[in-house]
Amino acid sequence: MRNREMLKDKKRIVIKVGTSTITYAETGNINLEKLEKFVRILINLRNKGKEIIVVSSGAVGIGRNVLGVKSGVKDRAVRQACAAVGQGRLMMMYEKLFAEYSQLTAQVLLTKESIMNEMCAQNARNTFDELFAMNVVPIVNENDAISVDEEAYGNFGDNDTMAAYVASLVDADLLILMSDIEGLYTDDPKKNPHARFVHTVVKIDEELEKMGKGAGSDLGTGGMATKIEAAKIAVNSGADMVIANGQNIYTIHDIMAGKKVGTLFLSGENALEMENSLAPEREQYRRLAKRKRKETLSKKKENYQAGGMDYELHGSNWQAS
Numbered sequence: 191m192r193n194r195e196m197l198k199d200k201k202r203i204v205i206k207v208g209t210s211t212i213t214y215a216e217t218g219n220i221n222l223e224k225l226e227k228f229v230r231i232l233i234n235l236r237n238k239g240k241e242i243i244v245v246s247s248g249a250v251g252i253g254r255n256v257l258g259v260k261s262g263v264k265d266r267a268v269r270q271a272c273a274a275v276g277q278g279r280l281m282m283m284y285e286k287l288f289a290e291y292s293q294l295t296a297q298v299l300l301t302k303e304s305i306m307n308e309m310c311a312q313n314a315r316n317t318f319d320e321l322f323a324m325n326v327v328p329i330v331n332e333n334d335a336i337s338v339d340e341e342a343y344g345n346f347g348d349n350d351t352m353a354a355y356v357a358s359l360v361d362a363d364l365l366i367l368m369s370d371i372e373g374l375y376t377d378d379p380k381k382n383p384h385a386r387f388v389h390t391v392v393k394i395d396e397e398l399e400k401m402g403k404g405a406g407s408d409l410g411t412g413g414m415a416t417k418i419e420a421a422k423i424a425v426n427s428g429a430d431m432v433i434a435n436g437q438n439i440y441t442i443h444d445i446m447a448g449k450k451v452g453t454l455f456l457s458g459e460n461a462l463e464m465e466n467s468l469a470p471e472r473e474q475y476r477r478l479a480k481r482k483r484k485e486t487l488s489k490k491k492e493n494y495q496a497g498g499m500d501y502e503l504h505g506s507n508w509q510a511s
């Protein structure tokens with residue numbers, strides 16, 4: 191379990207790619223080479239018998255690019271128009287690439303209501319089940335052209351949490367978020383050079399939540415904060431989650447092979463197993479640390495004695511008096 195072997199056996203997998211993964215940051219154009227590789231990886235996973243759902247961002251970025259709209263436009267109608275144009279272009283590219291391997295795809299555009307309203311959610315669940323039965327790969331995005339943030343349910347705004355809701359809706363056992371960074375650090379490494387990488391998360395607590403800051407680029411939405419939100423939803427629904435760098439899209443192979451790439455968030459059952467398996471190692475470490483502390487203390491005492499100095503015990507530490 192601890193060496194991520196269990197990832198090999200995952201059957202129903204939701205894979206989310208961010209705008210930064212499928213477009214060139216400098217030009218905003220689609221990265222065709224990467225998209226093609228991505229599609230091949232997905233078909234290969236299908237060939238292995240996995241059930242795949244793709245959550246793909248990119249509608250707004252691609253639409254902006256083809257319409258020549260400058261980045262950073264905040265006007266909602268413009269953004270939604272960009273999404274409407276971009277979504278078509280995005281889907282056309284996926285269709286074309288999947289068709290090369292005779293793999294059928296389906297566009298599923300969701301709103302927050304379609305997940306939060308139990309009747310809509312049941313409909314969506316039935317649709318996904320039917321698509322799986324028909325061997326179709328669903329390609330999901332938020333219905334950006336119509337979703338608004340003021341109404342009863344609001345909108346997702348970011349595909350990280352939406353992908354987690356989708357994973358929960360279809361009872362996926364793994365959610366993979368391909369990002370522009372290799373995973374979670376203790377702080378945004380673009381701003382804090384001392385940030386350390388986190389390989390595995392067993393428990394999402396307040397301290398961990400504080401690590402996740404906003405997006406690091408103009409293209410990204412949500413940053414690490416929404417990915418931690420997504421992790422909470424995923425692990426609570428019983429799916430493990432991995433955040434990895436989409437720069438090298440073949441990393442998906444490594445994840446599925448159980449290699450130690452990205453940050454793995456363990457779901458309840460797996461987290462418990464990990465905790466238990468770590469217990470003897472922790473105990474061993476505690477004993478070792480205690481022995482080392484004792485050795486250091488007696489060395490200190492010896493040094494005081496050798497130097498003819500007076501010393502006394504302060505708490506559990508020898509200090510010169």
Ligand SMILES: Nc1ncnc2c1ncn2[C@@H]1O[C@H](COP(=O)(O)OP(=O)(O)O)[C@@H](O)[C@H]1O
Nearest residue numbers: 208369370375377378403405406410411413414
């Ligand atoms: N604790 C953190 N660890 C890693 N990245 C972080 C952290 N806090 C904020 N970030 C930022 O989140 C970004 C990734 O999210 P985002 O910009 O939404 O891109 P994407 O949509 O490609 O996932 C990183 O590039 C980084 O700048």
Ligand SMILES: N[C@@H](CCC(=O)OP(=O)(O)O)C(=O)O
Nearest residue numbers: 209247248249250348349411
């Ligand atoms: N639904 C939006 C993407 C929102 C989003 O989360 O974007 P990203 O941070 O690039 O994954 C779109 O397709 O442009």
